[in-house]
Amino acid sequence: MATIGILGGGQLARMLALAGAPLGHRFLVVDTAEDACAAQVAPLLRADWRDDEALDAFAARVDVVTFDFENVPAETAQRLTARAPVFPNPAALATAQDRFAEKTLFRAIGLDTPAFATVDTRDELAQAVQAIGLPSVLKTRRLGYDGKGQFVLRSEADLDKAWALLGGHALILEQFIPFDFEVSIVAVRSRSGEFRHYPVTRNWHRDGILSASLAPFAAPSVEAQAVQHAHALAERLDYVGVFALELFVHGERLLGNEMAPRVHNSGHWTIEGTACSQFENHVRAVLGLPLGDTAALGRSVMLNWIGELPDANVVLSTPRAHWHDYGKSPREGRKVGHATVCADGAASLAKVLRGLGASLGREAQVAPVIEALDAAG
Numbered sequence: 463m464a465t466i467g468i469l470g471g472g473q474l475a476r477m478l479a480l481a482g483a484p485l486g487h488r489f490l491v492v493d494t495a496e497d498a499c500a501a502q503v504a505p506l507l508r509a510d511w512r513d514d515e516a517l518d519a520f521a522a523r524v525d526v527v528t529f530d531f532e533n534v535p536a537e538t539a540q541r542l543t544a545r546a547p548v549f550p551n552p553a554a555l556a557t558a559q560d561r562f563a564e565k566t567l568f569r570a571i572g573l574d575t576p577a578f579a580t581v582d583t584r585d586e587l588a589q590a591v592q593a594i595g596l597p598s599v600l601k602t603r604r605l606g607y608d609g610k611g612q613f614v615l616r617s618e619a620d621l622d623k624a625w626a627l628l629g630g631h632a633l634i635l636e637q638f639i640p641f642d643f644e645v646s647i648v649a650v651r652s653r654s655g656e657f658r659h660y661p662v663t664r665n666w667h668r669d670g671i672l673s674a675s676l677a678p679f680a681a682p683s684v685e686a687q688a689v690q691h692a693h694a695l696a697e698r699l700d701y702v703g704v705f706a707l708e709l710f711v712h713g714e715r716l717l718g719n720e721m722a723p724r725v726h727n728s729g730h731w732t733i734e735g736t737a738c739s740q741f742e743n744h745v746r747a748v749l750g751l752p753l754g755d756t757a758a759l760g761r762s763v764m765l766n767w768i769g770e771l772p773d774a775n776v777v778l779s780t781p782r783a784h785w786h787d788y789g790k791s792p793r794e795g796r797k798v799g800h801a802t803v804c805a806d807g808a809a810s811l812a813k814v815l816r817g818l819g820a821s822l823g824r825e826a827q828v829a830p831v832i833e834a835l836d837a838a839g
């Protein structure tokens with residue numbers, strides 16, 4: 463029996479603890495919020511990332527430290543390495559926290575990216591737009607998630623607006639990619655270097671937040687390239703644990719958007735859709751245990767509940783649909799739960815989704831997924 467310390471007490475920590483408990487392991491979660499939703503299933507230590515004394519006490523109580531939140535300061539992670547093994551390692555975390563370092567690494571492993579340039583001044587913004595062209599996307603290098611801290615520049619007039627909003631932060635300008643669709647690959651590397659990956663997942667976003675994921679998303683050429691890049695990233699970073707690589711598919715091009723150094727929302731379907739979920743495999747990886755089977759059992763769709771939960775009973779009474787309520791209070795833009803629907807094939811999954819979407823009044827959310835399933839045959 464080991465105790466796993468998790469920095470961050472949100473739904474990802476909650477699902478890690480729920481996956482690790484059957485293996486006989488315990489968890490200790492650090493969060494500033496008393497109502498952190500992981501605290502409903504694991505002990506909570508209330509502390510700030512900068513509270514060295516509290517974090518030392520935390521490290522003394524755990525066998526290994528990991529994260530549910532990628533923006534834990536890399537210095538905090540680094541400091542903890544003196545007291546407990548920390549996975550993923552702080553250097554990998556630091557790379558994934560900085561969009562410039564991340565995209566530079568993508569290029570170094572041979573993964574194509576949108577053209578990009580750092581921007582620290584208004585003059586540099588003008589120069590970068592000159593070099594990259596319009597439309598383009600201005601993003602904060604750090605602390606951005608779910609489309610926050612971003613501005614799409616469509617005309618010269620947008621430069622001042624974007625600068626008024628984001629100027630003062632370290633920024634990156636990226637070429638806007640009119641992609642066909644977005645995919646991600648969730649992969650895992652263990653302390654012994656064993657590597658596994660889940661099938662490539664197709665993702666749909668609304669207002670910058672993940673709305674739905676479909677897996678496996680059959681496209682053999684994309685799958686092979688995504689696996690190769692995920693493996694190269696894991697090796698280059700000496701990465702231990704689960705991570706997600708988010709990619710744009712544009713014609714024949716596959717471009718790296720970002721990597722998440724943690725279990726990922728686009729991998730929630732693996733709880734019911736595979737033999738060993740991303741959460742269990744993360745626990746196994748950081749403890750140095752053999753990794754579990756990542757193959758998909760049929761097809762799965764995950765629907766995110768943003769802001770508020772729909773009617774649970776509709777999902778609970780749908781065969782092979784699984785309800786997840788994170789125990790959070792409703793708030794606009796907040797991820798409060800999800801559902802995963804599994805089926806043997808595309809046609810049966812589309813049928814269940816159509817019924818579920820209508821009963822929940824969520825037709826718009828399921829429509830693009832049904833369209834993709836219908837196209838897949």
Ligand code: AMP
Binds near residue numbers: 599608644720
């Ligand atoms: P990010 O926080 O970088 O993942 O961006 C959030 C979402 O904005 C992505 O999932 C895309 O839908 C969109 N986006 C981000 N960067 C670009 C880009 N360079 N070109 C087109 N769309 C983008």
